[in-house]
Amino acid sequence: MKRFTNAIFSTGIISCLVFATSVSALDEKMHAQLDELKSAAIHSNLSYDIIESLTTEVGPRMVGTPAEKKSVEWAVAKMKSLGFDKVWTEESQAPDWQRGELKVSLLAPFNHNLVALSLGNSVGTDTAPIEAQIAHFRDLDALKAADAQTLKGKIAYVAFAMERRKDGSGYGEAVGARVSGAAVAAEKGAVAFVMRSVGTDSHRFAHTGVMRYKDDSKQIPALALSNPDADLLENALKRNQPVTMGITSTASGTLKETVTIANVIGEFTGSEQPDQVVTLGAHLDSWDVGTGAIDDGIGVGITLAAVNHISTMAQRPKRTIRVILFAAEEIGLLGAKDYVARHKNNMDNHIIGAEWDFGNGTIYKLAPGMGENALVEIRKFAEYLAPMGVEMASTNNAKGQSDMSLLGEAGQPAVNFYPDGSDYFDYHHTENDTLDKVNQEALKINTAIYTTFAWYAANSGVDFRK
Template sequence: MLNLKKTALTGILTLAFSVPAPLLQAQSLTDGDTANIMALKKTALQSNLAYEIDESLTTEVGPRLVGTPGDAQGITWAVAKMKQLGFDKVWTEEVQHVTWTRGVAEARIIAPYPQKMVAIALGGSTGTPEDGLKAEVVEFKDFAALEAAPEGSLEGKIAYVSFRMERKINGAGYGPAVKARGAGPSMAASKGAVAYVMRSVGTDNNRLGHTGGTNYKDGITRIPAAALSNPDADLLSRTISRGKPVEIFLKLTAERKDDVPVITANVIGEITGSEKPEEIVVMAAHLDSWDVGTGAVDDGIGVSVTLAAAHHIANLPERPKRTIRVILFAAEEVGLVGVKHYMKDHENEIAQHVIGAEWDFGVGLIYEMVPGVGPAALNHIRELAHLLAPLGVSLSPKNDAKGQSDLSLLGKAGMPAVNFSPDGMKYFDYHHTDNDTLDKVDPEALKQNTAVFTIFSYFAAQSGIDFRK
């Protein structure tokens, strides 16, 4: 977790409380609205609620892989928590996915220098034969090199992509690295490979593998796929660099059953608008997690921030004009499955989704807001940015946000969005690993995160701005 310097955080909190209200007033808001925002900010910055929610989720439920008992328990927990926190309406919407179990993973170098390696199956991977498999390994520096390999050149071999992810505050290193996870197994199989291994998509040096979903192409043999810990990827690359043939052993007991459906659910709660209840401001996160760690960061932080923000607004004497809807999506980790169901269930209501924001990245303070609104609405976004500036949040010069993760589908369908950028320097140290646990969550950063989401959602719900224009 990002260790925040007390002096820096104290400065942010002092500035947040001390800026005179007249300087923060937005033209779209009344004096009373601005006073509410100041009160909400103070409450969020002083409240431990978001951390308490994450603690509850990770202690009482834990990991929430689709189709597991934890997934079902998470849904029950979320419904009860929303009701406890004062949501006016709470309901679930069924989501269907396929059955997949992780099993165990075993990997080692057999020759020329026998060594144990730590590996983890990629989400959705098939298993190896019962006794595992042995084959020579061929290294590729990145996905493009694998893609360029001649047809048939990997016949009977194991493909290995050794590309290392770069650490970036905004997570920009993820995109270049994750392609090898999603498309790598099918690409390797198309060249004749019998299995696929890759360096974990992560920035840590722990001897832990990073899981994450993979996608098999139709018409191509599905081969076993695993990620090596960063230290073991280094080890394998060093061994290959000696110039001798390298043989590895891989055993995965993962099992995939596309013909056996599992049922999960999106969990939705609303703070009903007082004047325009049909107009919806969305805050979102995903409720599911991988089966490693406890999902405290990915996406326990998002669950906690959105629930706490809605609760603070629900405690105001009057509801905002528009409805605030918190959506905890199911099955995000396995391919945005929950939001795809949501799009079908609400296809005639997308025009009523006036704006949305999702949390699904980062472990530190939010430092920037990226809008994705109509040109006329940009002036109002600047008003919102003025309210957020005392919290250390700057306004990006870009105006191309579509929403993070799940909400990106709604953004592409026309819903305006804002993306909040938190410090993600250490996020991919924990992402999709056994290290995704509550101790990585910074309670003080969580207060600022919650204050930002609270101000955003109240501003959007109360101001009546048409963010599409």
């Protein structure tokens, strides 16, 4: 009964979203076109079907793996099947890294096997396991404040717990330890670095993610504990006895060899101003844990479905709509860096862009980054979205999410859409990032928002730089 009631409630919401009227300043023709696209997206399962195809037929897509190469072939074929006029790849190189195997345990004063993951780019333990005492720090700042060489022969542990927030801002407060903690610990004599996972869940899944060493410092193994195992470690530390941990890892560190990566780019060509490009972005790669359904299968599904919905309209958009599926986002936005380098001489033709690389819930805010005159026009579109629960931010400094931020830094105007990310970091970079976690009703609404945005930007005639 509860499931049936929820289905009726969800259907009612969708009906309201489709047929609600908006006090919008858009002209009648544009309004009608947006309504047509919104209805099509909200009543379609296409974006979900694309994610299902990606996660089933390819799965996890870590740089340097056969599946990552297969994902490029999958994306090219999928774009062609969905009505893109032009599809191509742009190849570059990325450093290789291999996760290997990892075993972590508490050895004293209590014995427990622990669930952990090596952080991306981490070295292993060479030929012999590490067995050393834990030195406990509440956060990265406390680790930085430790006296030089006070960690000699010890394992540094940072206990900072990420906070759950709708906008995901807790991630920025926690991720610094993941990125630079091992380098700081090594400078102070530590033999390994361990941290509480950057995540908000209570499941026994560890969260991976990229880390960095300093060029001139020692490289030590770096890993993240699942949140329950971090709790267990901290409970052991409360006993005021030395706590010893054992680590065995065959992670490769950054190899001298490189691997080929590729951005996959597809276009639906504009009818009047084909050289002017509206960009939609997502990243095609993922970590090797889970199936990359949420990070960033959702982005792939939304952007490809948006173009397909637009391709069914009676007329073409005036400007070209380009989807960029970026390579190697997870290890440092490498595909985006290559894209900007290749296209720097025609960045003025990039009219505006938006990327999806965060969230699982419904979009609640639109944040612009454009010229002052264009703000007047984008408010008209924001008014159109208002009945869908979307408000316009008072700021005007958006650069684009993730990869798209590099295009923003290169001069492309941007819109950032903010979805509810309350549960995003329960799954982010874990074995639990799988298809069943995708919020299908929110996905339909978000697809409608991205589809209508792409159509509006391509047909409005607005110069978003002015």
